[in-house]
Amino acid sequence: MTTLRPILSALRRHKIAALLIVLEIALAFAIVSNALYIVVGRLQRIDLPSGIDEPGLVLLQLATAGAGRGTVASAQADLAALRAIPGVESATAINSLPLSHSQWGLIYALHPMRTFSGGVQAPVYFGGPDLLKTLGVRMLQGMSFPPSAYRDLTPQNAFKIFVAARQALITQAYAKRLWPHANAVGKIMYMGETPVQVIGVVSNIIKPYISANAHDPGNYYAVFSPFRAAPDLNAWYALRCRPAVCPRVLKAAAGKLQAMHPTETLNAQESFMHMRQRYFRNDRAMAWLLAGTVLALLAVTAVGIVGLASFWVQQRTRQIGVRRALGARRVDILRYFQTENFLLATAGIALGCAAAIGINVWLMAHYAVPRLPILYLPIGAVALWTLGQFAVLGPALRAARVPPTVAMRAA
Amino acid sequence: MLDMRNVSKIYRTTTVETHALRDFSLDVREGEFVAVTGPSGSGKTTFLTIAGLLEELTHGEYVLDGVDVHGLDDNQRSRLRNEKIGFIFQAFNLIPDLNVLDNVEVPLHYRRGIGAAERRRRATQALERVGLSARVRHYPAELSGGQQQRVAIARALAGSPRLLLADEPTGNLDTAMARGVMDLIEELHREGATVVMVTHDPDLAARAERNVHIVDGMASGIIEEPSMRPAVRAQGEGAFRIPGAED
Known part of the structure; x- marks a missing residue:
């Protein structure tokens, strides 16, 4: 069983590294939730029904x-x-x-x-x-x-x-x-x-x-x-x-x-479907751009988590061996690192919630972006929690493979 | 308590086969204090890793407190290690990020059915037992070597193990601190704990009830130290227990 107190105690002893990863997660959360909202908004615009029978309509415009x-x-x-x-x-x-x-x-x-x-x-x-x-x-x-x-x-x-x-x-x-x-x-x-x-x-x-x-x-x-x-x-x-x-x-x-x-010349000759596609070209480009930004940001965050977790696993190899010698099973070690990551992600998400709302208020004031629906906060939270758990899995599995005999090696 | 028969441990690589233990047999009865001695590279540490269920043996039989450990999977070995064995390491092996109390609680976190309050009670009592109840909020780096080893002993005791395994417990201490730690181990033994101590120091080994000498992975002889035996018998059989602990 994994209890939180020893993990929190260990994190308190590594404040700077913990704070950096919390800030990275908070920033990712704030940007991802807003960007996701904008992407979804753009995709919804692209999918809006026009109310006309589109496939059978062609258009021409004569320049006079x-x-x-x-x-x-x-x-x-x-x-x-x-x-x-x-x-x-x-x-x-x-x-x-x-x-x-x-x-x-x-x-x-x-x-x-x-x-x-x-x-x-x-x-x-x-x-x-x-x-x-x-x-x-x-x-x-x-x-x-x-x-x-x-x-x-x-x-x-x-x-x-x-x-x-x-x-x-x-x-x-x-x-x-x-x-x-x-x-x-x-x-x-x-x-x-x-x-x-x-x-x-x-x-x-x-x-x-x-x-x-x-x-x-x-x-x-x-x-x-x-x-x-x-x-x-x-x-x-x-x-x-x-x-x-x-x-x-x-x-x-x-x-x-x-x-x-x-x-005279023809200004335009096109199908309505083509006109529609042209109208939403910027929305589509913006959606791709933001989706790419979100993915890049999540990848950077994941790399940060993997890096820190790997460093901590390496730094704590001996103490992992000691825990194993004292009776920790492999799954206990795995859970330790996953719980630690969950706590860091939760702190980041909590901080990120405030930042997400702040960014949204700024976007509303400067770019006519609608208010961020509250639903995007839990969606972003689940995304970051999941990302964190996947990112930490590799280092945590490496930690779980540390043999208990490590405890017997000379310090 | 600890019954090894014809135990061998072979380390294999693609090119080399190393026999760290050969046909090693040892029977430690409940309440005994046994010192395992031998020169460097003789197989003492290998014996300890097998006795402590940290590694699997290659051949032979090993029964620990009535449980045949052969064929146990990693989880079963971990659980058995946690419930039956208290480790005292040469390098103390305290976790630097945790304070003294949290360090002593570590093995109890992996024990089924022990809640936070019970963990706290057992850890506090174990620290009282080694005379460090005033240092519970200190971190390992704030303690002397002798104090750190006492915390490690408290950690070993907190789980009320059936067997204490000590690996050169005074190897990193100066003479005065070493004497204090050995006095504590002897005291635990007199109270009924079964202790197996690995050491290369003949003076420390002399304080045990029985000495087992290993050379080239084989037990070369068993030396009895009669002076200790009456004390053990007077205490009767039984492992060290934290008062009130029910396992």
Whole structure:
């Protein structure tokens, strides 16, 4: 049986070495728990559902230059041509796309307001009658816009008309934010002092920009307005097709647009999956970087533990032999070193908890990192305890193999 | 108590075979004080490591307090060593990181069924027995050689062993300290402890009840010292015990 008092007594006699390893474990704990939280957060962001039917969506954006080009009328002609491509199930223009980094946003409130403080910001999507179908967004309540409701948005009238829409569809998340306990359909919300009636609620669709917190419901706030979009407002063309034929459709669509607009260029031609991958490229890189840092830090900590434990085993070879001569079994020696390591790790973890919270407070203040959930502290503790036990196992097994005859050797 | 018959110990390497003990036989009765003597390299220490269950014998039989040790695994040997044998080493072998009291408690940590309070009680009594109860908080480095050996003796006594094995117990002490330690060992013997002491010093050996001389790994002769025998018999048979200890 291993009792703590002799181990603590021995550690008190080797304060500096014990303190160094405790500090190393504390530092590793503090950084690992925060880094782990950030990595998990990034991975959760990467895995966030977009709310649209991703595999069958391809996108093109035409760069327009010069007055009278890329108008709504021209866009309608383009869309008619694109719909004629074999494999295209539906097509629409759209002012901005989820995860595209570019958004049109407005602030809506439950009461008329002269300033924009107190409302809830949401991106506004618009494009035409085929928008929902092409994206794969479902109507949940109410109804969609009647065909007669759609108006053309041009660079000349955009500001005036955009803010004057009287009807809107909103996402389920936005409806729940504005009317947590009531059906949103038929309710009035205000853009400034302009009343806007909610005529329907649609399934959630992710914003063009999402927050650092993957669990933020605001990532799914969105409003749909009854406008037709065109390339002169940097609109995209979105085509729905069967995933298997999408690459061919994209190529054909690009060729057709180039043929129809020989003097203009395509800004983008890609699948939505590709756009999504591009959006989360930094998150993925950050996750790898931090995961690598965590692994390196854990490896350094493990090396430190192995080094100190090996040194102590070597230094205590004679006393291990004496303990064996006095009746300690091999497992008693093994347990001694494992218990010693557990005590050092526990001290390090206790100190590391305070440091982890301190680092998190600093990250919250400087990098908009959310508060570290308390769950990460026990997770980090288990990781460090496990690491310590594995790291000390080699030296401890070497110690357990010290024969009792060592006690008989001349000092 | 200690019955060895035709014990041999052979150390083998790939090229060399060393016979450290050859057909060695010894029977130590309960309550005896036996000195094992011999020149350097004669096999004294090998005898002690086998008697103390620190090593396995190669051939022969060894029965310790009624237990045939042949075939015992490492755990069983450790347990038997812990329960039956108290070691007194030439180099004291105290653990420098532990204070006197903790040092004396060390073998009791490996004994089943002894709680912290009982450990403390036994260790305290053993230290009282060797006259060091005022030094319990001292560390080994703060004690003289003689005091350190007394702590080692207290450690050997704390577990109430059936047999005390002493390896040159005064080898690292000056004359005055050596005399004090030998007086203590003799006193323990008079109280009934079975003592086997390995020494190359004829003066120390003369204080034992019986001498066994080893040469080239073999017992060359057994010399009886009658003057000690009445004292042993007067005490009756039985090992040293800490009062109140039940094993």
